[in-house]
Every structure is written in C-alpha cells, then in structure tokens.
Amino acid sequence: MTDLLPTGHRRIHELKMQGIVKRFPGVLAADHVDFEVKAGEIHALLGENGAGKSTLMKMLYGLYQQDEGQIFINREHVQIRSPQDAIKQGIGMIHQHFMLIPSLTVAENVALGLKSSRGLRLDLDVVAKRILELSERYHLQVEPDIPVWQLAVGEQQRVEILRALYRGAALLILDEPTAVLTPQEVDQLFHILNQMANDGHALIFISHKLHEVLAISQRITVLRDGRRVDTIPTEGATKRILAEMMVGRPVVLEYERVECKPGKERLVLKKVSALSNRGDLGLKNVDLTVHGGEIVGVAGVSGNGQRELAQVITGLRPTTEGEIFLEGQDITGKSPVLLNSLGLSHIPQERMIEGVIKEFTVAENYILQDHGRKPYATNIFLNFRQVVTRTKDAIRAYDIRTPSHETPVKSLSGGNIQKLVLARELSRSPKVLIAAQPTRGVDIGATEYIHKRLLEERDKGTAILLISEDLDEIRALSDRIVVMYEGRIVGEVKNENVDVNQLGMMMAGVTS
Amino acid sequence: MQFISGILQGRRIIDSLYSFLMPLLAITAALIVAAVMLFFLDASPIDAYEALYDGSLGNTNSIAETLVKATPLIFVGIGICVAFRGGVINIGGEGQMIAGAVAGTAVALGLDGLPSLLLITTSIVVGFIAGALWGGIAGVLKAYFDVNEILSTIMLNQIAIQLMVYLLNGVMQEPSEDGRNRIPKSSRIVEKAQLPRIDEVPFFDTLFGDTTRLHVGFLFALILAFLTFVLLWQTTLGYRIRAVGYNQDAARYAGINVKRQMLISMLLAGGFAGLAGVIQVLGLQYRLQTDGSAVDFTGNAGFNGIVAALFGGLHPAGTIPASVFFGALLVGARNMQRVTEVPASLITAFNGIVVMFVVSVQIFNRRRARRRAAVQKEQSHV
Structure with a gap:
C-alpha cells in the first residue's frame, strides 16, 4: 500500500x-x-x-x-x-x-479558518477548483458557489464531509x-x-x-x-x-401488534393551513383523520411541517385556514388548557425544552398541566400529599428510574424523562394523543417500553398521531402512514404493504 | 438504591452548609480586600471594622438603626424574589418605591379626617397599588409588546423621580409662611397617619426600649416575607410563576398563560417596592422630601434590595438576613467614617466588592451543581 x-x-x-x-x-x-x-x-x-x-x-x-x-x-x-x-x-x-455558516457559500465555508495560498488575498477560486475535484472523485455532488442555506440537509452533510477531506x-x-x-x-x-x-x-x-x-x-x-x-x-x-x-439482555425488536380495529373518528383536520415561525406557510391544506384505536404515523424529513402540525392540533399555533375537530367538536383556535380538559394529550418534540422544566423536580413536572385542578390543588394551594402520592405511583407504574420524586428532572436520563412525560400525558386517559419524536435520544430499553405503552394505549381505544423522523419507529407502530413534505401530506399508505423505497421517494418530494 | 438515596441525603446536608458558608466566605473575602484599601488610606483596618461593628450592631440603638435601614431592603428584595423567579428582571425598585410613597403620602395628607387605623391601612394599600401599577407598566410592555423590562424599568425610575419632584414643587408642596418654598417637600403627615414605633408592640418594647426609631414596618416586612414564601412554594400561582421563570416554552406547552404570569410577578414586585416607599414615609420620615434625586428619598433601597435578594438566593428567608447585613453596612459606615475619617464612599465600594464576590460564588455554585447533575445523569443510566 x-x-x-x-x-x-x-x-x-x-x-x-x-x-x-x-x-x-x-x-x-x-x-x-x-x-x-x-x-x-x-x-x-x-x-x-x-x-x-x-x-x-x-x-x-x-x-x-x-x-x-x-x-x-x-x-x-x-x-x-x-x-x-x-x-x-x-x-x-x-x-x-453541522458546523456550517448558512449565509456563506460552500467554498467560503470550506476555506473558513484555513490559510489562503495568496497571503492576504482570498484564493476562493483555487478552493473551488479543489472542491470540484474532490466532489467528483467521491460523488459528493457539491457546487462550490451556492450559499449553504440553499442546500438540503443531506447536501450540507456532504459539504461537511468535503471540508474534512479538504483538510x-x-x-x-x-x-x-x-x-x-x-x-x-x-x-x-x-x-x-x-x-x-x-x-x-x-x-x-x-x-x-x-x-x-x-x-x-x-x-x-x-x-x-x-x-x-x-x-x-x-x-x-x-x-x-x-x-x-x-x-445486556434479550430485547424485543418487533412488536406483536393485534389487528387494528379502528373506532369512531376522534381527530379530524379539514384543509388546515398555518404559518411557520419564518412567516411562510408551514402547513398547507392538510386533511387528516385519526380514529380511536389507531396509530397514524407521520413520516417525513424534519422541518417539513411536522412541528407545525403538532402545534396546530394542540392549540399552540393559530391556523390560518381550515378546521380541527375533536370527537366532532370544533376545537380550532381553542386554548391548550381547554384541549387538555377535552382529552387531548401531547408528547412534545423537544423533551427538555417543551416537555419538562428541567430545574423542577419529578413531582413538580408531573403536575405541569394539572397543578391547578383537583386533586393537586385545593383552592389556591397545592395539595402536596396528593402530588407526592400520585407521582410515586407514576414512578412505580412507569418504571421511572429516579433517586426520588424530589430529584430535579435535569439529573435524569433522557429515557426516564420521556417516561415521566409519557406517564403525565397518559395519566389523563386521553382520547387523542399526539406523540412527537417520542423516543428520540432515548435508550433501547426505554424505547421498547414506550413503544409497548403506546401500543397498549391504542388497544385501549386511544387515537394516536405518531410524528417521527425514525422510519423504523413509524413502521413498527403505525397502522397507517402519511408522509409530509413541504407542509403538505403527499401520500398515505397502509403499513402492511408498505414499500420503503416508495416512502423515501415521497419524503424527498418525488411524486410518482 | 437505598445506598444512593443515603448519599443524596448526606449531600443535602452538605448543600445547606454550603449555601450558608459561601456567602460568609464572600463577605470575609470582601472584608480582606477592603482592609487592604483601608490600609492604603492610612486607616487601621481593625479600628475601622470595630467602628463598623459598633455603629451597626454594637448597642440596642445601632441594631435598631440597622433594622430601620433593612426594612425597605426586605420589601424591595422579596418583590425581586417574585419577579426574578418569574423570569422578569425588575430594575425598577426605585421608581416603584417612589410611586408608592407619592400615592401613599397623598392619601395620608388628603384623607387625614379618617380614623387612624383606616387612614394607615388606606395609605398603605394605595401605596401598594401605585407601586404595582408602576411596575405593571413595565410588565405590560414586557408581556404584550416584548419590550425589554430592564430598559423600561430603568426609564420608569427616571420618570418617577421627575414626577415626584414636580409634585413636591407643585400641588404636594408644603405651604410656607410667605407662601413660597424652594424645598421640594410635602407637609408632615398627621400623627394618626404615622406607623407606631416598635415599642408599642408587646415583647419588642423590652427588646428595643422606647428610644429607637424602629417602627412596625419592619414586622410587616417579616410577615410579607413569610407570605411570599407561601405564595411561591405552596400555591398554584407561585408554581406557575416559577414554571414561567424557568422555562417559558414548557409552561406554554402545558397551557400556562405565560404573559399573565409575567405581568402578575411584575405587579407583585412593584407593589412590594411601593410598600417599601409608603412605609418609609409613614414609619420613618413622616413626609416626602427630596433634593431632586431619588437617592435622597430611597437611600438606594430600590437597587440594594436587588442585591439583597440575589445575596439571599432569591428566597424570602435568605433575603431577610441579607437585607439586615446590607442595612448594617450602611449604618456602620457612618460610624466608621466618624471614627477613622475615611470617606463613607468606601462603604459603597465595599458593597460593590461584596456583590462581586457573591456573584463569583454563585457562578462557582452553579458549576458545582452542573457537575453534580452530570454525574447523577450518568448514575441513573447505570
């Protein structure tokens, strides 16, 4: 060699x-x-x-x-x-x-931090030429003059690879x-x-x-x-x-799913549109129905409207058009508190930011939504006895590994935090559960546990909308799969006879 | 499992020792640095500190004076606890104190026909409301218009000062014999509007005798501190305020009205500072007077209360001793100046040094907590 x-x-x-x-x-x-x-x-x-x-x-x-x-x-x-x-x-x-600067071009990003071959003058043309050589050799398909923000995630990753090769x-x-x-x-x-x-x-x-x-x-x-x-x-x-x-022990890789017996329509979206944080339409004309006893998986590459979808349903983001129904009742524009009491639960995508308050204890986090209601509150006062008893029950029932109910959540592992969120959201026996990335960054043991719980909920008749970037997770749990691309639902398939390639095409926006 | 929780219990004792010892360490370090400064000013640090101690804690009267100084710090400080815990950085203690004092004084002067208890109560309540409204302006701007509350509260301080000077030179001015008065001050409030001295309260009369200026406002401050503790940690409102202070996103996702909690914490903080103002008038000064600056009336309590609250770990129970400590420094400084002939501004510098050390200690503590959290996380994996 x-x-x-x-x-x-x-x-x-x-x-x-x-x-x-x-x-x-x-x-x-x-x-x-x-x-x-x-x-x-x-x-x-x-x-x-x-x-x-x-x-x-x-x-x-x-x-x-x-x-x-x-x-x-x-x-x-x-x-x-x-x-x-x-x-x-x-x-x-x-x-x-990725450690790229979005407003700079590919060549500028690659050259960043390197000495120019021309002293004080930039040598971006030299860099660009070299980028093309490397790009060709490894089929990276990277254009040196395009600003990084215009690139898709996969392309940005290839720029990172190219930068490493360049160095x-x-x-x-x-x-x-x-x-x-x-x-x-x-x-x-x-x-x-x-x-x-x-x-x-x-x-x-x-x-x-x-x-x-x-x-x-x-x-x-x-x-x-x-x-x-x-x-x-x-x-x-x-x-x-x-x-x-x-x-370190045998693991269940595929779950046995009893046949789905969809019940009545629990959650219905009719031509729903909403703005994203950037101000453009992040959600376009979405029609979606979830029945009781059914898990509907939402597949898609991140940033294609999944977040907006979850927020719109849970009342955290206003709609610009369309209507949302929960068991036939129009819930468009209703507040999260009201939706909560109507039986809508939400496992938010960003566990540490939206799901829990990491400085709060396990018990304090367990009552995040219900702290103002019976049994956790008597008039204006918190009823600590109830809070502690019920939290302890949840810790046991959901196998949350924590030194005590008074431990700040920030010192628990991701899997245990997610189990806590799950315990809290299921404690209300929801009619509809929106689960966004429920096992991202969660260890296999906890993932297995959460998946089983979700399937159990489904068998109990809960309508579950599962939003995930992990296709394996979607395939393992869902009865139906819809694919989101650029804020639209671009396809829907039954899980039994799904073709992964076809799913992938839809996720990439290629419609056959 | 048993073993781990045993360690954690042990940790908790160490922790409370820690939170007790670290401020003391900060004070000691500050005393040492100030001693060096005193040395270069040709004063004996030992004499100076002896005078500092005598002047602040040496006898009944100096202790009473220390508590007199501490009273507004406690009021402002516990308000700061609420605001900061709710994630609102209220720098407007001065303005809110002034708003409370102006409104409370106006009531005490204008409604002097009322019976004593009713007059004092009304005056205090109005002082609270005025302070709350003054803080509420910043609260509304922050919650609903996304205006930075640090800027708006500082600006509102300026407005409050000018408003006070304007009123004291105008409608609220004490009429003098020839009808013209160049000093911006109000008339003296009637005796029945004045808060009782502490010797009128059983038990305290034996402690302080009947010669000190300490008034029942100090007791009000202690009671309010306790109520604030209950509010923050025992009620649903306090829970919501703390939730919003730690993590607005999670609070919003849980259906908590984030804007409302921000506004409420600002109203409370402003109201407590307003109480500091009105009680300063009813309990101590008996009239509102200024030389055109805020300091002349507030004695900087609106700012020092923030320091006291931070020093006290944003907990009412910590704010009280911290306020007493800063009160002692302020009172003792005067004596130190008399005895050693060093400028009293050294005490201002000393305050600054203490604050710097305290902040460093807090950063130290935070790092320690973070390390601990990381370790616990690894342990819970195992």
Missing part, C-alpha cells in the same frame, strides 16, 4: 486506542477501552446513549483528554490535545449538528450521520463512504441503528456502560445479537 491517499494526504494505515480510561466525577465514562480502525475499513461503534461512544470519539478528536491509555497512529504513539492536533494527524469528524482527513469519524437523512440520502451517503473506504480512508461510523450498522460496516465494536463489550466482524452478526450486546 502506498503512503498517500488519492487526495494527496498521508494515509492512516492503522489507528489504535489502548486501555483508554476517562473519569468524570463519580463515573467511569470509558473503562479501559481498546479500539482500532484500519485503512479501507468502516468500523461501526455501536451503543446506547451514555454508553461512552461520544466520549471515546471526543478523546480521539482532541475534545477530551483521556486519564489513562494511549493512542497510536501507524504504530507511533501520538498525543491529541486539541481538534487542531487531530486535524494535523489526519483525523476528521462529522458532528451530528486532509485520512480517518473520518461520523457521529450518527443518518439521523437527519431520508432513506435515499442514506443510500447515497453509504455509497460515498464505501468509495472513501475503497480509496484507503479509515472510517468510524457511530450509530445506534442496527440495520445501518449491519449494512455499512466491516467490523462492529459494541460499548455498554463505558466498557467495550466486544468487537465482532459484521459478517455473521444479526440484529438480535447486536441488540443483546448493547442492552
């Missing part, structure tokens, strides 16, 4: 992390972890939230320093004290949240890169990654999605509670094996 990559940069034949230990006060975030990746390999790093994937990779990228252990590149001991050091060593990282990345760390993509974009990304691996790049693919890991990697390392469980070749691995390694 030559020492140079087709990009002209030094190749990383082999990177080894040995006996890596990272302690945070009171926790071992990484406990003697060994990890290695070779040129031409896509090595997947699999684990739940908090398993230590990000911590490990942050040490590799110089964002944290390990307390013990060593890193070797091509058998040479290296010290990586900062991202600058990492970049110098040929390590690049694609973060979950000489021989090893690329991708942190949950598929979270924001449509199935087609995922395919395209995998194509690019394979091409890079073929060229001799080393790639680390961080994910918690089993089927993606199985599809793209050659080896898989599973982390749990800061420890490496094992590293196995992808060939011969199955979802079941991987899930068990991640969680």
Whole structure:
C-alpha cells in the first residue's frame, strides 16, 4: 500500500486506542477501552446513549483528554490535545449538528479558518477548483458557489464531509450521520463512504441503528456502560445479537401488534393551513383523520411541517385556514388548557425544552398541566400529599428510574424523562394523543417500553398521531402512514404493504 | 438504591452548609480586600471594622438603626424574589418605591379626617397599588409588546423621580409662611397617619426600649416575607410563576398563560417596592422630601434590595438576613467614617466588592451543581 491517499494526504494505515480510561466525577465514562480502525475499513461503534461512544470519539478528536491509555497512529504513539492536533494527524469528524455558516457559500465555508495560498488575498477560486475535484472523485455532488442555506440537509452533510477531506482527513469519524437523512440520502451517503473506504480512508461510523450498522460496516465494536463489550466482524452478526450486546439482555425488536380495529373518528383536520415561525406557510391544506384505536404515523424529513402540525392540533399555533375537530367538536383556535380538559394529550418534540422544566423536580413536572385542578390543588394551594402520592405511583407504574420524586428532572436520563412525560400525558386517559419524536435520544430499553405503552394505549381505544423522523419507529407502530413534505401530506399508505423505497421517494418530494 | 438515596441525603446536608458558608466566605473575602484599601488610606483596618461593628450592631440603638435601614431592603428584595423567579428582571425598585410613597403620602395628607387605623391601612394599600401599577407598566410592555423590562424599568425610575419632584414643587408642596418654598417637600403627615414605633408592640418594647426609631414596618416586612414564601412554594400561582421563570416554552406547552404570569410577578414586585416607599414615609420620615434625586428619598433601597435578594438566593428567608447585613453596612459606615475619617464612599465600594464576590460564588455554585447533575445523569443510566 502506498503512503498517500488519492487526495494527496498521508494515509492512516492503522489507528489504535489502548486501555483508554476517562473519569468524570463519580463515573467511569470509558473503562479501559481498546479500539482500532484500519485503512479501507468502516468500523461501526455501536451503543446506547451514555454508553461512552461520544466520549471515546471526543478523546480521539482532541475534545477530551483521556486519564489513562494511549493512542497510536501507524504504530507511533501520538498525543491529541486539541481538534487542531487531530486535524494535523489526519483525523476528521462529522458532528451530528453541522458546523456550517448558512449565509456563506460552500467554498467560503470550506476555506473558513484555513490559510489562503495568496497571503492576504482570498484564493476562493483555487478552493473551488479543489472542491470540484474532490466532489467528483467521491460523488459528493457539491457546487462550490451556492450559499449553504440553499442546500438540503443531506447536501450540507456532504459539504461537511468535503471540508474534512479538504483538510486532509485520512480517518473520518461520523457521529450518527443518518439521523437527519431520508432513506435515499442514506443510500447515497453509504455509497460515498464505501468509495472513501475503497480509496484507503479509515472510517468510524457511530450509530445506534442496527440495520445501518449491519449494512455499512466491516467490523462492529459494541460499548455498554463505558466498557467495550466486544468487537465482532459484521459478517455473521444479526440484529438480535447486536441488540443483546448493547442492552445486556434479550430485547424485543418487533412488536406483536393485534389487528387494528379502528373506532369512531376522534381527530379530524379539514384543509388546515398555518404559518411557520419564518412567516411562510408551514402547513398547507392538510386533511387528516385519526380514529380511536389507531396509530397514524407521520413520516417525513424534519422541518417539513411536522412541528407545525403538532402545534396546530394542540392549540399552540393559530391556523390560518381550515378546521380541527375533536370527537366532532370544533376545537380550532381553542386554548391548550381547554384541549387538555377535552382529552387531548401531547408528547412534545423537544423533551427538555417543551416537555419538562428541567430545574423542577419529578413531582413538580408531573403536575405541569394539572397543578391547578383537583386533586393537586385545593383552592389556591397545592395539595402536596396528593402530588407526592400520585407521582410515586407514576414512578412505580412507569418504571421511572429516579433517586426520588424530589430529584430535579435535569439529573435524569433522557429515557426516564420521556417516561415521566409519557406517564403525565397518559395519566389523563386521553382520547387523542399526539406523540412527537417520542423516543428520540432515548435508550433501547426505554424505547421498547414506550413503544409497548403506546401500543397498549391504542388497544385501549386511544387515537394516536405518531410524528417521527425514525422510519423504523413509524413502521413498527403505525397502522397507517402519511408522509409530509413541504407542509403538505403527499401520500398515505397502509403499513402492511408498505414499500420503503416508495416512502423515501415521497419524503424527498418525488411524486410518482 | 437505598445506598444512593443515603448519599443524596448526606449531600443535602452538605448543600445547606454550603449555601450558608459561601456567602460568609464572600463577605470575609470582601472584608480582606477592603482592609487592604483601608490600609492604603492610612486607616487601621481593625479600628475601622470595630467602628463598623459598633455603629451597626454594637448597642440596642445601632441594631435598631440597622433594622430601620433593612426594612425597605426586605420589601424591595422579596418583590425581586417574585419577579426574578418569574423570569422578569425588575430594575425598577426605585421608581416603584417612589410611586408608592407619592400615592401613599397623598392619601395620608388628603384623607387625614379618617380614623387612624383606616387612614394607615388606606395609605398603605394605595401605596401598594401605585407601586404595582408602576411596575405593571413595565410588565405590560414586557408581556404584550416584548419590550425589554430592564430598559423600561430603568426609564420608569427616571420618570418617577421627575414626577415626584414636580409634585413636591407643585400641588404636594408644603405651604410656607410667605407662601413660597424652594424645598421640594410635602407637609408632615398627621400623627394618626404615622406607623407606631416598635415599642408599642408587646415583647419588642423590652427588646428595643422606647428610644429607637424602629417602627412596625419592619414586622410587616417579616410577615410579607413569610407570605411570599407561601405564595411561591405552596400555591398554584407561585408554581406557575416559577414554571414561567424557568422555562417559558414548557409552561406554554402545558397551557400556562405565560404573559399573565409575567405581568402578575411584575405587579407583585412593584407593589412590594411601593410598600417599601409608603412605609418609609409613614414609619420613618413622616413626609416626602427630596433634593431632586431619588437617592435622597430611597437611600438606594430600590437597587440594594436587588442585591439583597440575589445575596439571599432569591428566597424570602435568605433575603431577610441579607437585607439586615446590607442595612448594617450602611449604618456602620457612618460610624466608621466618624471614627477613622475615611470617606463613607468606601462603604459603597465595599458593597460593590461584596456583590462581586457573591456573584463569583454563585457562578462557582452553579458549576458545582452542573457537575453534580452530570454525574447523577450518568448514575441513573447505570
């Protein structure tokens, strides 16, 4: 093997992390972890939230320093004290949240922070030429002169990849890169990654999605509670094996769903339109019906009107046109409090911002909507005995792992916070439940639990609108699936005979 | 599980020790820095601090004077607790105090035919309402027109001062013998409009005797502090105010009327500052007088009350000792100036130093809390 990559940069034949230990006060975030990746390999790093994937990779990228252990590149001991050091060593990282400046062009974003070859004068034309070369080689399809804000999410990600390549990345760390993509974009990304691996790049693919890991990697390392469980070749691995390694116990991957027996129409939207925060029409002419005992999944790439849809139904955003009915009653423009008392519950998309008050205790959060009603309030006073008893019941019933009902919510894990939100929203025995991204960032165990609860609610006759960017989740739970694109519902299918490709096309706005 | 909660219980004791010790540490650090300053002013720090202590806590009278100074700080401070807890940064204590004082004085002067109890009550209630309205202006602007409340309350302070000077030079001015008076001051309120001295209350007469200026307004402040504690932590309204203060989005999603809670917290904060103003007149000064500045009437209580509230952890129970502490500094400074001949403005600087250390301590505490939260989060994963 030559020492140079087709990009002209030094190749990383082999990177080894040995006996890596990272302690945070009171926790071992990484406990003697060994990890290695070779040129031409896509090595997947699999684990739940908090398993230590990000911590490990942050040490590799110089964002944290390990307390013990060593890193070797091509058998040479290296010290990586900062991202600058990492970049110098040929390590690049694609973060979950893109680090691009929207108003600048692709070339300007790539050139940002680099020395110009012409001293004080900008050399954007040189940069642009190089971008085109790289773009062609790896099928990135990136135009240097377009402002970033005009690009779709998948394209922005490719700009990030290009920027890393431009800076000489021989090893690329991708942190949950598929979270924001449509199935087609995922395919395209995998194509690019394979091409890079073929060229001799080393790639680390961080994910918690089993089927993606199985599809793209050659080896898989599973982390749990800061420890490496094992590293196995992808060939011969199955979802079941991987899930068990991640969680440490057998996991249900597919739920048994009893046949859906849709009841009466519970939630009906008729030609509903609404403005987005930007002031344009974020929701256009939406017709939607959800029956009792039915889960309707709303699929789509984020930012295509799902948020507005949830807010319009729950009274948090005014409609500009159309009507909304709850069990036949017109609820258009009614306040959230009233909708609440009519039997509408809402699991908001942004758990930490909209779902809970993180400084409040578990008990205080449990009564967020109902604090002013019986039994939690007697006249103007809070009835603490009732608050505490009922919260304790909920903690038990929903298996919320918390030291006590007086613990501030901010010190719980995402999964437990979401269980608390779920417990609160289901405590009112809702007629209609709007569940937006109910398991995003939630560990497998809690996800499994929440999914089961949602299915139970459905079987009890609740009408559930499930809004999710996770197609797997939509497919696992929904009876019907509608697809949103640019504020419209562009398609509807029954879940039984759904074709994922067709869904993906609809999500990308291609109508057949 | 048992084990973890045991640790957490232990933590709670350490925490309360912490929240008690950190302010003391801040004060000690400030005293040391000020000692260095005193040294360079050729004064003996030991003499100076002795004088500071004598003047503020040395004898019954100085203790009473300290509490007299602390009274408006407590009123303003507990109002600040409500406002800040509700996420509204009220810097308008001065203006709201003045509004309360002007309106309360007007009642005390204009309705002097009423019987004593009714006259005092009416005057206090009107003072509260006036302060609440003055704060409410900023509240409405903030909640419904998205006007920054820091700016609007500071502006309203200026307007209140000018309004007071205008009224004291006009309709509210005390008529003098020749009908012309150049001092902006009102007439003296009648005796039955004056708040009783504290020696008229059983038990307190033995504590303070009958020679001090301490009035029952101080007791009102303590009672109001307790009521405010109940309001914030025991009632549904307090729950809503705190919810909005922490996280407007979550409150809105839960169906809480965010704008209304903001307005209410501003009305209460303004009302409490208004009480500080009217009680300053009815209990201590017996007339409204100014040299054209706000300080001359308020003694900066509208601002120092904010400091006291922050120093007291935005909790009424913490605001009381913090107010007494700052009251003691203010009173003791005068004595220190007499004894050591250092400028009293050193005390203003000293106040500033204390505030700086307190703020640093709070940042320190917050970091510690954040670290703890991170650790607990990891633990709950396991």
